[in-house]
Amino acid sequence: MARQSAVTLKELAQALELSPSTVSRVLNDPSGIDSRWASPETNQKIYDLATELGYVKNQYAASLRTAKSLLIGVVVPRLQDYVLATMYEGIDEAALEHGYAAVVANSLDQPATHDLRVRKFLDRRIDGLILGDTPFDGATLKSLDKEKVPFVLVNRRSPGHLSVTCNDQMGGRLVGEHFAEFGSKKIFLLAGDHRMSTSIDRTTGFIEALAEQGIHLPVSHIAYGGFDTSSGEKATRDLLDAHGIPEAIFAVNDFAAIGALGVLRERGLKVPEDVKVVGYNDTPLASGVGLTSVHSPMHEIGRRGFDLLLKNIQGEECESVQLDTNLVIRSTSR
Incomplete structure (x- = not known):
């Protein structure tokens, strides 16, 4: 008879005669090679059985245990803008690699709309924000500073705030x-x-x-x-x-x-x-x-933006990043 429900972590542990905490730590290791919790042979047995039985991590339950939503909010002026869309692709790609989901919203470069989008994200318990719509004076960042929300700016910078831009x-x-x-x-x-x-x-x-x-x-x-x-x-x-x-x-x-x-x-x-x-x-x-x-x-700015935000969320020391540029000469100025 076909299995009617997904295999649980506890069932995996029972089948392997291991503690649920050991199985959980091995499966939650993003590198897949950490041997602190079990031997390489045991690690492989855990991965093989999890794959065979179709084990899927319950992200919602994990977020409740860790008090993290594994969601980040991204605010851009206009997602139809190719530059910002490409940066978002980099953000989304890097987020997925680390088990996060990135949700994007448009502000149309209007402070009131920006504040509304940010508030909606905060209401959903996002773990941090990536902002591509910040004016140089940083006027829209005051409430985030006050609430100690982890955030990073991309494409645009504002003095005193973490950012990833090109030079x-x-x-x-x-x-x-x-x-x-x-x-x-x-x-x-x-x-x-x-x-x-x-x-x-x-x-x-x-x-x-x-x-x-x-x-x-x-x-x-x-x-x-x-x-x-x-x-x-x-x-x-x-x-x-x-x-x-x-x-x-x-x-x-x-x-x-x-x-x-x-x-x-x-x-x-x-x-x-x-x-x-x-x-x-x-x-x-x-x-x-x-x-x-x-x-x-553009794509690299997005990826580096997520990397910097993740360090910020984890409480690591962070510095702004500025990437190199070069001039590509074509027919309009030869």
Whole structure:
């Protein structure tokens, strides 16, 4: 007769003539090689019988014993954004490897929505948070600090808080040095959202690199807005109408850069002959249209974000992580 219910830990222990605590410790060892609880031969017998009988760990019961839910909450501005979606894939992948589940929610970069999403996660007893929607001033983090909730920032940073980002200031510098090599003087900067570290750091590095080469970027040639295609289109139209044709355009996001390319095309301007264009993040779409872009290790940022959060949850000493970038040169700036 077919078995009607899943085998229990106690039944496994009885069949092997071992204590339930020994079987539990062996099966809960994530490496599968710890010999502190039993010999390698006994370990193998436990794994073999558990597989044969179809033993499945009861995560709910485990969470009650350990006071952990094995859930983490992830808040991003928009999951439809390729950059954040790729980072979430890295988070989810790393979480699964450690027995956790990652649940994601959108904040639309609205503080009130962010607070609501975070509160919903906390009500569900999540073990920690990964936040990809934090402004540079960290205003949305005050309640988490007060409640001592473990959390890590990804993609964006805020001083005094754990984060995993790429070196955005260096990324901006790489673009400034690239334009300086061509002797470009009249340059437009599509700077994104001025509240976010991604905008602040990329812009700062870019302007500093130009200044070191004796190139001045007027404030009037900098347009702030969003990180999407429509924002890039609007910023490019406004700058062209106000200041004429530049020699080069740097957008701090690939999608804004693609918006700029569309406007240049509709104005009859050739890229790179008339105007050179560079974006940021090196998304697959950038490769598809030949856009020069600063490479951001998006998937790795997500994985490292979970790793850092897990250390935080476990009470280990933690430091922020900053990953390297490089400039991928393609046809829009050759």
